[in-house]
Amino acid sequence: MAEPDGKLSGKVAIVTGAGRGVGKATALKLAREGASVVVNDLDVAEARATVAEITNSQGQAFGCVGSVTESEFPEHLVQTSLEAFGQIDIIVNNAGYIWNGAAHNHSDEQWQAMLDVHVSAPFRILRAFSRWLRPTAKQEIAEQGRAVCRKVVNISSVSGTQGSATQVAYSAGKAAVVGLTRTLAKEWGRYNVTVNCVAFGHIDTRLTQAYEQVPPAIEVGGREFKVGLSNAQLEGVRRSTALGRAGQPEDGAGAIYLFCIPESNFITGEVLTCSGGI
Numbered sequence: 001m002a003e004p005d006g007k008l009s010g011k012v013a014i015v016t017g018a019g020r021g022v023g024k025a026t027a028l029k030l031a032r033e034g035a036s037v038v039v040n041d042l043d044v045a046e047a048r049a050t051v052a053e054i055t056n057s058q059g060q061a062f063g064c065v066g067s068v069t070e071s072e073f074p075e076h077l078v079q080t081s082l083e084a085f086g087q088i089d090i091i092v093n094n095a096g097y098i099w100n101g102a103a104h105n106h107s108d109e110q111w112q113a114m115l116d117v118h119v120s121a122p123f124r125i126l127r128a129f130s131r132w133l134r135p136t137a138k139q140e141i142a143e144q145g146r147a148v149c150r151k152v153v154n155i156s157s158v159s160g161t162q163g164s165a166t167q168v169a170y171s172a173g174k175a176a177v178v179g180l181t182r183t184l185a186k187e188w189g190r191y192n193v194t195v196n197c198v199a200f201g202h203i204d205t206r207l208t209q210a211y212e213q214v215p216p217a218i219e220v221g222g223r224e225f226k227v228g229l230s231n232a233q234l235e236g237v238r239r240s241t242a243l244g245r246a247g248q249p250e251d252g253a254g255a256i257y258l259f260c261i262p263e264s265n266f267i268t269g270e271v272l273t274c275s276g277g278i
């Protein structure tokens, strides 16, 4: 049930990749705290289901279906969000997937696909956002002395911050998004935008299923990718975390939420590891 006086009442949030996993849990959490949520995903049915879950609980949401890697889509996402809700206060750049393999087997296409979704798409979405942000914030500063505090949360991974065998392209994209985060934190401080990053360890979603049970492959944009971990790998992940378990999507959403609330208004350019103490 959406809280009428939640911490994010009156705020508008865009969450990419909100049809499943961490993105879905984040969209639901932000909506419960009062935000109106623009739900993006590639997959129509999943995006619709997230929107329905929010609106059935008296929350506000609408779906903006499409791939964040399509060149025109970032502009479309920002424009349709502004048309629907008139403002943007929070952007969570979460959409992503993995395309693993040994470095020597990575194709150029694989390398580029990982950079496209994990760093180029967040950049293009934020660049599109800046076209509305800069004049809006300047006007707020002229009228009230300070712009409204807005929030960007980008999603990285311990693969990006620590490296991970078989993920050379993915980890390069997830490392690059940290540089994007810290640079925009510096550029947009003057507009009172906090730009932070959450780097996940192992979160239990379709990307990290045990493939002994069901050999999992996911479809992204009409193409199949092998995902998942062996039971031995899953056990290793559990053993290597202080909390001894994988995170749930709600754990991931909780970390993102910390950067969306007013209590974090003086925190910017940071990378928060959400890994259960890896």
Ligand SMILES: NC(=O)c1ccc[n+]([C@@H]2O[C@H](COP(=O)([O-])OP(=O)(O)OC[C@H]3O[C@@H](n4cnc5c(N)ncnc54)[C@H](O)[C@@H]3O)[C@@H](O)[C@H]2O)c1
Binding pocket: 016, 017, 018, 019, 020, 021, 022, 023, 040, 041, 042, 043, 046, 066, 067, 068, 069, 094, 095, 096, 097, 098, 117, 155, 156, 157, 158, 199, 200, 201, 202, 203, 204, 205, 206, 207, 208, 220
């Ligand atoms: N699950 C983990 O252990 C883990 C660890 C580190 C980082 N991450 C990151 O967390 C984020 C969320 O992943 P998840 O585990 O919830 O995965 P998930 O597969 O459950 O959800 C990701 C969603 O993003 C969507 N998506 C993928 N490409 C898209 C595109 N081009 N445009 C729009 N939507 C797109 C998918 O359709 C899917 O619904 C990703 O950026 C991922 O790299 C996950």
